[in-house]
Amino acid sequence: MSRFSYFTALLAAVASTVHAQTSTTCQPLNETCPPDVALGTSHTWNFSSNSILDSTWNITNGAVDYTDNAMKFSIAKKLDSPTIQSNFYIFFGRMEYHVQAAPGQGVISSVVLESDDLDEVDWEWVGSSDTQVQSNYFGKGETIAGTGLTHNISGSTTDAYHNYTTWWDKDKLEWWFDNTLLRTVYAADAKNSTNTWYPQTPMTIRLGNWPGGDPAQPEGRIIWAGGIIDYDSGPYNMYVSQISAQDFSSGKEYTYSDHSGDWKSINITAGNSTISDTLNTKHETLAQKWANLAPGAKIAIYASVGGVLGIGLMVLLFCCIKQRRIGKREWNVQNNRFMEERTDMMNMQAEWRQKGYVEMK
């Protein structure tokens, strides 16, 4: 059975569709690249219809949707392949993903750590094998026999959320399913006398649902994906309710100081990144703003909240009407922006009530 890098395969698959991402990423093994923005802290994202993708993530292909308690990655038609990516990097860390994988033959749910020089750490779920999960890793994109393993688990990966946790430090990699350790890879074992293939450079987080069994895919890949996908029996939905990321490094950004791709060559610049600032200050800013307002202004603002919500509703209607014209992806960005504003408004109201500034209606 052929093994391959999810990322490389996705690029190839996506390149053959209308969704092609044309941006070229800088290859630090060959070029001098701009610094990677660090997470530099720990954070949990709970996804729900009320907490949309914030500026710390980008949708890199297709569109995502939301349920009451999760983000939904749906394959509803040929070559749908919704994917998101963190706008930050972790330089060693602990990742916790709460995932309900998508069912269906030819459907691959995946959660991947990916660095600029193609180090990679994977979780993958084949939709037709719901009692199994696959672990894999790559150093510098190189395919080495035996890095990919399939694990039998108890329960179903597609009927319920499970906690998939990755521990990644300079010495070892661990894959945890709920509270069971499935696998450990030691850095000392992921090398020979001339090469090393242990992942060790700053990573982004990428999540997606992907029709690996599309008929246009190479035969080996279709077999790996469990067979040809039947688009008519979809949609095939992957759900992610929560992601926790802990960056083991703290700093503002990570820079490759040479072309070795060795973890010792990564420079850590001290400070807080724009990402950690966003995550740490967003909530305070709102409370701060309110606290600084004069009582008269507070009353005036509250009086206008009803009006603003009304305007928000009109914006949503406008977005919905516009959806057909501007396409789903742009619509999603617009909608996210609106949802973010709406969430802020709700939070603000909740805070006001807690502080006793206003009475419940």
Ligand SMILES: *[C@@H]1O[C@H](CO)[C@@H](O)[C@H](O)[C@H]1NC(C)=O
């Ligand atoms: C580096 O560049 C050379 C020449 O352009 C190319 O052959 C090689 O594949 C590149 N290596 C990587 C890792 O991108």
Ligand SMILES: *[C@@H]1O[C@H](CO)[C@@H](O)[C@H](O)[C@H]1NC(C)=O
């Ligand atoms: C996120 O979800 C977890 C599990 O449901 C919960 O324990 C935690 O309080 C939530 N955090 C936030 C900030 O909502």
Ligand SMILES: *[C@@H]1O[C@H](CO)[C@@H](O)[C@H](O)[C@H]1NC(C)=O
């Ligand atoms: C995320 O998307 C925004 C808007 O499209 C873009 O400006 C930004 O460069 C993207 N960030 C990354 C890290 O790709």
Ligand SMILES: *[C@@H]1O[C@H](CO)[C@@H](O)[C@H](O)[C@H]1NC(C)=O
């Ligand atoms: C996993 O399950 C499959 C069939 O369900 C079985 O053939 C295989 O031996 C099991 N693997 C392990 C490692 O237990």
Ligand SMILES: *[C@@H]1O[C@H](CO)[C@@H](O)[C@H](O)[C@H]1NC(C)=O
């Ligand atoms: C998820 O699993 C990891 C590894 O077993 C564990 O440390 C963590 O506490 C679990 N998270 C939750 C919310 O149970």
Ligand SMILES: *[C@@H]1O[C@H](CO)[C@@H](O)[C@H](O)[C@H]1NC(C)=O
């Ligand atoms: C070491 O591994 C590389 C693959 O990364 C392989 O091409 C090479 O032949 C191996 N060298 C030895 C001495 O086994």
Ligand SMILES: *[C@@H]1O[C@H](CO)[C@@H](O)[C@H](O)[C@H]1NC(C)=O
């Ligand atoms: C990395 O850090 C070293 C030591 O502080 C410094 O000499 C070098 O210029 C840095 N390189 C880059 C690319 O930041």
Ligand SMILES: *[C@@H]1O[C@H](CO)[C@@H](O)[C@H](O)[C@H]1NC(C)=O
């Ligand atoms: C970084 O952020 C933390 C927490 O928000 C703050 O206490 C600290 O002063 C910040 N450091 C710098 C250099 O801005």
